[in-house]
Amino acid sequence: MLLTAAGSVALGREPPAQTATIPSRPAAAVVGNAENGKDVYLRYSCYACHGYAGHGGATTRLVPMRLPLSAFSAFVRNPPSMPPYTAKVLSETQLADVWAYIKTLPESPPARTIPLLNQP
Numbered sequence: 015m016l017l018t019a020a021g022s023v024a025l026g027r028e029p030p031a032q033t034a035t036i037p038s039r040p041a042a043a044v045v046g047n048a049e050n051g052k053d054v055y056l057r058y059s060c061y062a063c064h065g066y067a068g069h070g071g072a073t074t075r076l077v078p079m080r081l082p083l084s085a086f087s088a089f090v091r092n093p094p095s096m097p098p099y100t101a102k103v104l105s106e107t108q109l110a111d112v113w114a115y116i117k118t119l120p121e122s123p124p125a126r127t128i129p130l131l132n133q134p
């Protein structure tokens with residue numbers, strides 16, 4: 015009896031079957047993996063100068079990311095004053111991933127929508 019009960023408890027903890035049926039994203043249609051990109055952003059210290067939210071300071075704001083991937087990549091490889099990340103450090107795939115991650119970071123709301131900033 016006890017064995018049966020334990021068995022059904024264990025079965026109850028099985029992950030739901032539908033996780034196996036989620037269709038994988040078509041590789042060709044997706045540029046960059048934002049989840050891996052978050053890892054790159056944190057592991058390669060982008061956050062140290064650009065902030066966890068990508069809002070950084072005057073010259074280091076990354077959000078909203080308006081650069082296309084090619085310009086982003088060219089910049090990060092050979093920037094005017096930030097440390098360069100060469101192909102030895104970050105692959106093109108990693109750059110595409112971190113670019114995709116930065117594109118997921120939300121923009122800050124406009125000042126006029128923040129009540130505290132609109133008091134007389």
Ligand code: HEC
Nearest residue numbers: 058059060062063073074086089093094095096097099112
């Ligand atoms: C030591 C500080 C520092 C680190 C670390 C750093 N950056 Fe920067 N980044 C800067 C500064 C400063 C600028 C402003 C341009 C310049 O002076 O090079 C900049 C500018 C940029 C820009 C250009 C933004 C624009 O719209 O013109 C991109 C893109 C960028 N950084 C991406 C990254 C990524 C991706 C990483 C991590 C792999 C990273 N940065 C790490 C300091 C840093």
